[in-house]
Amino acid sequence: MSNRRISRLALTVLAVCAMIFIYMPIAMLVLFSFNDSPFVAFPMSGFTTRWYTDLFADRRIIGSVWNSLFVGGVSTAIATVAGTCAAFAMARVSFRGKTLVRIIIILPLMIPSIMLGLSLLSVFVQLHIHRSLVTVILGYCTFTTSFVTLVVGASLHNLDPSLEEAARDLYARPTGVFFRVTLPLIAPGVIAGALFAFTLAFDEYVIAFLNSGTQETIPLVIMGMMKYGLSPKINALAALIYAASFLLAVVASTVLLRRGRLRRPAPAA
Amino acid sequence: MAPSPDVELISVVKRYGEAIAVRSVDLAINAGEFFSMLGPSGCGKTTTLRMIAGFVTPSSGKILLKGADISRHPPEKRPVNMVFQNYALFPHMTVSDNIAFGLRSMRVSSSEVRSRVEEAIRTAKLDGLGRRRPHELSGGQQQRVALARALVNRPAVLLLDEPLGALDLRIRRHMQLELKRIQREVGITFVYVTHDQEEALALSDRIAVMNAGSIEQVGAPEEIYLRPSSIFVARFIGEMNTLEGTILSATGDRVFVRLNSGETVTAPRSQLPRRNAGDMVTLAVRPEHLSVGTDPGNLENHLRGKVSGRAFQGVANTLLVTEPSGVEIQIHISGSAGASFRMGEQVVVSWSKSHTLLFGADGMP
Numbered sequence: 001m002s003n004r005r006i007s008r009l010a011l012t013v014l015a016v017c018a019m020i021f022i023y024m025p026i027a028m029l030v031l032f033s034f035n036d037s038p039f040v041a042f043p044m045s046g047f048t049t050r051w052y053t054d055l056f057a058d059r060r061i062i063g064s065v066w067n068s069l070f071v072g073g074v075s076t077a078i079a080t081v082a083g084t085c086a087a088f089a090m091a092r093v094s095f096r097g098k099t100l101v102r103i104i105i106i107l108p109l110m111i112p113s114i115m116l117g118l119s120l121l122s123v124f125v126q127l128h129i130h131r132s133l134v135t136v137i138l139g140y141c142t143f144t145t146s147f148v149t150l151v152v153g154a155s156l157h158n159l160d161p162s163l164e165e166a167a168r169d170l171y172a173r174p175t176g177v178f179f180r181v182t183l184p185l186i187a188p189g190v191i192a193g194a195l196f197a198f199t200l201a202f203d204e205y206v207i208a209f210l211n212s213g214t215q216e217t218i219p220l221v222i223m224g225m226m227k228y229g230l231s232p233k234i235n236a237l238a239a240l241i242y243a244a245s246f247l248l249a250v251v252a253s254t255v256l257l258r259r260g261r262l263r264r265p266a267p268a269a
Numbered sequence: 270m271a272p273s274p275d276v277e278l279i280s281v282v283k284r285y286g287e288a289i290a291v292r293s294v295d296l297a298i299n300a301g302e303f304f305s306m307l308g309p310s311g312c313g314k315t316t317t318l319r320m321i322a323g324f325v326t327p328s329s330g331k332i333l334l335k336g337a338d339i340s341r342h343p344p345e346k347r348p349v350n351m352v353f354q355n356y357a358l359f360p361h362m363t364v365s366d367n368i369a370f371g372l373r374s375m376r377v378s379s380s381e382v383r384s385r386v387e388e389a390i391r392t393a394k395l396d397g398l399g400r401r402r403p404h405e406l407s408g409g410q411q412q413r414v415a416l417a418r419a420l421v422n423r424p425a426v427l428l429l430d431e432p433l434g435a436l437d438l439r440i441r442r443h444m445q446l447e448l449k450r451i452q453r454e455v456g457i458t459f460v461y462v463t464h465d466q467e468e469a470l471a472l473s474d475r476i477a478v479m480n481a482g483s484i485e486q487v488g489a490p491e492e493i494y495l496r497p498s499s500i501f502v503a504r505f506i507g508e509m510n511t512l513e514g515t516i517l518s519a520t521g522d523r524v525f526v527r528l529n530s531g532e533t534v535t536a537p538r539s540q541l542p543r544r545n546a547g548d549m550v551t552l553a554v555r556p557e558h559l560s561v562g563t564d565p566g567n568l569e570n571h572l573r574g575k576v577s578g579r580a581f582q583g584v585a586n587t588l589l590v591t592e593p594s595g596v597e598i599q600i601h602i603s604g605s606a607g608a609s610f611r612m613g614e615q616v617v618v619s620w621s622k623s624h625t626l627l628f629g630a631d632g633m634p
Contacts (some may be wrong), residue, residue, distance in 0.1 A: 165324055166357035168344040170371035170422070180370075184361045 083148025131213035155189025281330035308479035
């Protein structure tokens, strides 16, 4: 065998190992969610859907799912609108101190979430704001907005400015230009930014732990239950979340790919 | 009766900080005219076009459209449409939706939008392509969509920014004829920006030659070709031979010039009204106005040189002759006459005084 073929083979083996390393725990988790035993350990003792039934009967967990969806949904909505607006300002308007503003936008992504969580907590305490899901949402918006700003900013940067000029030349007013041309063309970026924001918010623990008061999101419940050992109910919950994420990823990538194909420049004549 | 101007630019200036993109341009473009702005890149022609479209606001001066001042109107309020250099077709819309865009902005009824878009598709020879997306079309087809998208709105003036620049030569020639035909049919004023002088000469009723933010000359193609008003225009349009010399005398209706090669040549005094003996001049003569032979013949001006090159190009063939001071002169000879000259052969290049152009050291007559 030539060196080239050996190195190709080695790379393939490495890649497969890496994939196994990443997906093995997930597969195990899904597997154990159907295991007819309260202990998460081999050998497996039989198939059951009991943990799923138990999961849906557990008010604390189901309540936390709704809380997480609420926190993720609202903070994503706010971050997507605010981040898109910020990306526009950064891309289209020239103003004094723009470099400083750019750093300020990136900074929340660099600050460890424990620091962010503690600073938020001290602000809320100082201002006598009652801690609840609303304070968690406010906390999440700080860094998810930064994410959306960066992702949408990249889309805007790649947008051919003559398309917007053409729309104005064809009598569209600025709002018409935005909704008929700009937004449809940067939609992949906005969608990607929103998905990022939701994912970040959905599994965030530290900020929620410090700022949610008595209300619980999924990560808080899971960490709480961990004190009493791994519950197969959590495996069932995780399996469902994985399934939802997988579905979302498939839909998102199909949409993004289709859009991406439309945006590629046409082949030369 | 003189046609009324459709577009007028009055002392239009565009500055970007210290840099001046357009310095005091005055233009009157007539209704129904195919008007080109021609010049090298950076001459201000595209900036001028974008000021008419409304994408660039003039630093000073006025832009009138059919007599009304539109200098401060936003692009969407101007009854002009533009064909962009890269076409700027909306990639997320079909051909039909692209063409319908302007009509929908103007809230034209949907039945009228449909019939006008269908008509535009037929006129632009895009039948059957209405439901395609721009990226599924060839370059020439995209070009026709861009044109249809603008013309369907029946603009007062159509602005075209190097619209054929992205096409390969063969389609380009075809689209030139197509553009000219469409312009004649619709009768709309075309303002056409190009750096391709052949294209401008072939298509335009009038051309404005621009250089360094100013208009050097405005005129019909023949006028600009035969009577360029500056050495810049003379060199930019078509092929041109230039020779340096000094005025010997400028009396009566004749100017006599001693070329650096030592030969004395003559031109009409009207060529160079403001110069005196001793002034440095540049003499310019087109390759097709030169004759070459073994004797001067009956033409007033001639100089000697050696044949230094030949190129057979079909209709017009080029002969290169190097004169004693080392300047290589291009001569266009029709047919196969060039084949009778040998390399290194001594020849006489001659031309009529009426084909002799003279410019002063500042590039002006």
